[in-house]
Amino acid sequence: MASLEDIAVSAFINILSAIGFLLAFAVLRVQPINSRVYYPKLYINGLRSSPRGSMNGVLRFVNFNIWSYIVSFLGWMPEALKMSQTEIIQHAGLDSAIYLRIYILGFWVHLCMAYIFTLWTSYMLYMEYDNVAFMRLHFLASQHRRVEQFTVVVRNVPQISGHSIAETVDHFFQKNHPDHYLSHQAVYNANRFAKLVRQKERLQNWLDYNQIKFERNPDKRPTSKIGFLGLCGRRVDSIEYYKQRIKVLDNRIASEHQKIIKDPKAILPVAFVTFGSRWGAAVCAQTQQSKNPTLWLTEWAPEPRDVYWKNLSIPFVSLSIRRLIISISVFSLVFFYMIPITFVQSLANLEGLEKVAPFLRPVIEFTLI
Template sequence: MTYVITFWTCYILYMEYKAVANMRLRHLAAESRRPDQLTVLVRNVPPDPDESVNEHVEHFFCVNHPDHYLCHQVVYNANDLAKLVAQRKAMQNWLTYYENKFERKPSSRPTTKTGYGGFWGTTVDAIDFYTSKMDILAEQEAVEREKIMNDPKAIMPAAFVSFRSRWGTAVCAQTQQCHNPTIWLTEWAPEPRDVFWDNLAIPYVELSIRRLLTTVALFFLIFCFMIPIAFVQSLANLEGIQKVLPFLKPVIEMKTVKSVIQGFLPGIALKIFLIILPTILMTMSQIEGYTSLSYLDRRSAEKYFWFIIVNVFLGSIITGTAFQQLKSFLEQPPTEIPKTVGVSIPMKATFFITYIMVDGWAGIAAEILRVVPLVIFHLKNTFLVKTEQDRQQAMDPGHLDFATSEPRIQFYFLLGLVYAAVAPILLPFIIVFFAFAYVVFRHQVINVYDQKYESGARYWPDVHRRLIICLIISQLLMMGLLSTKKFAKVTALLLPQPILTFWFYRYCAGRFESAFSKFPLQEAMVKDTLEKATEPNLNLKEYLKDAYVHPVFKGNDFDRPRVVDEEESNPLVRTKRTSQGTTRYNSEASSSATTTPVANNDSPRLM
């Protein structure tokens, strides 16, 4: 039976991988012109004693790509400028609020206090106060811009380089540029709205160290996650609170307070930690230095997946914290680990049925009802909305959170594989979950959520790999379960399964994965030829000049670049809802890096 499940799963995964790869290639062939099709991100530009980074980039690509190089935009470290821009946006919003208030009631000018949030300090005229604040910040911003332009240290060894054709872009992005493989590193540039500007200012040499430290931190987060929860929950009992805060003893001894502390606080403590977990994992991914929002989502999903495997799956099967599980695993031979876990699997079938109904079915119902976003909107609308911009931000439906939704769905896939042969009674509950999940998420993507970026299904290789991991885990646990039932000969027959599954994964990666990281030169030439035939007078330099300009260099224009608006008006999936004019992605400008467009000349210029 396990071989039937394995071969059927591999067959479905193969057909799905093939279908997704073909859809991606058709999408790339059919999509309209976008800046990322003609741009590469160059990192680790080597220093030159005679040329600036700007001149060095131009010189290198003029020499090595003379027929295809068009222009470039160097990357600047503008951390202080980004903070000033964010502050000025906040001041502008307050100024607009008080001006509207004065228009509604011109008989008296509005006042505010000079302290934080207007809650304390000297009472002053609000319009004059925020106007003066705006003027001061505008002057500081102008000084900071000039400082960045004149400081060579503000120029990072990176640039967005644009080409005249997709063919030339593909050649540059997919080849080694120098005999030294550690410099002049090129990769496909993310689309403009997908760029995570903060990480462009991170020196490339730091990335390996950052990722190593993040991996170590993730290990301790996964296996020690219950330690801070246990500490907080220890304070949730009466003795712990009285020991730490003895002056609260009279309050704690009240019957109502005692019941709340004993009944609700432990669960609330666990829930709070689980709510902030995705934020922690996303922060760790940002520290790793990835330069696109899509890649950050993929890395966060990877981390969340392993957290669920250890703390939810193994944590539910084996009693004790993850750290205790790790200790027990280290104290026994590796061959005994599947046996230790496998013996507990049948006994937990009832628990996981309940878990599917409580977390899975209820989670899908909560997704379609969106009760929490509705409550948050009304709270914002009541207490925080001051201007029309605030209202638009409060009404922003957000985007589908791949970093948490996708690993949770894969967890249910793992449960189905593990219990398909052990306790098939679990399968109807999982099938119902996937059926409702398909209907609900399809509705949410089409009618509710905004599209944050378009990566063209680059997520799929990561999804495929984690599904293969789920399949191998189920095979190892089945071997461990059978070994506890004294079926040694049957267990030996199952040994080839993980090996064949891993070989299948390697075959699929070699067969299809290149379609998700490379663009065929043949397809690039076809698109270039068609574009030249249909638009012979196209001015690519004009089209690309503002594509990768950071929002903080937009001056008083806080809107998104023109190319981003074009992308949102031509989505991959036509939706029934229209995006609000201003979303929270517009304000993701507080960063440590920025770019300015550079034409084929020696001095950078701001747009």
């Protein structure tokens, strides 16, 4: 679908072309050398004689009267519009008059059909959007209420001196959405905490595996080497080893949890804001919240399972730069991909392959019979 920029460029080119043709017509029609081209009927009826007969030198071919160019540019239009059908026949002939009638008829038919088609399309779109809105409302009403239907994720919350992110978010939405704002949840930079939790989960899986292995064979306790990839190093009891490592990780996880809660810098400029109605959440998610378009960025909150929490700590500027780099990379890939495609296409037939690789000519021209 064409964008507004594409339409504007196309309109600009068409307008420039029309002005260029009008200028060319205005210049060519006043030249003495083109007199018989633009006024043939006047010559046939004896109403006009060649201006070249009374001129000498270059004046027989080129008109140097500046005022005639100014009058000729648009001055012929009012006179042409005032001409009756009889005058058109006398001036341009019957064929021209018939052509103009067909042209005018086609213009009005096109105009009427364009209006009819536009009205019909608008009506069909209105009915379709009405049906889609009804289906969406019916679907939402038939579903169980979920928290993400009332929640908006807010990014790039500004840091106000003397106030925490949580206080800033609460004050902002109580002031701007007092009738629908319900609560909010600040987001903490817990990437290190999450990394420790994942390590504990992996160790817990190994502990469960060795415990099950021991239950199946109680006569032999499982052992493993604690060196590189379990291939070298001292051999230890697997169950006791993983229990000890999990205990150490539990202490580190508890310490990291307390550190995150007590450190105000751990709070990210991101928050999940919950509203009392879907309408309030929709208004917040689909409108600009600040005069500065880079602050208080809102969008619908995804399901908790769809949130990649690690990315929430990436700054807005960094995200914008990454999007720009990805766009440039995709454009470069698509653009420069045509070079190898063109080269491979040239090898799609034997003649092209023979031109590119002349040393393969004996193989290409080899015949079995």
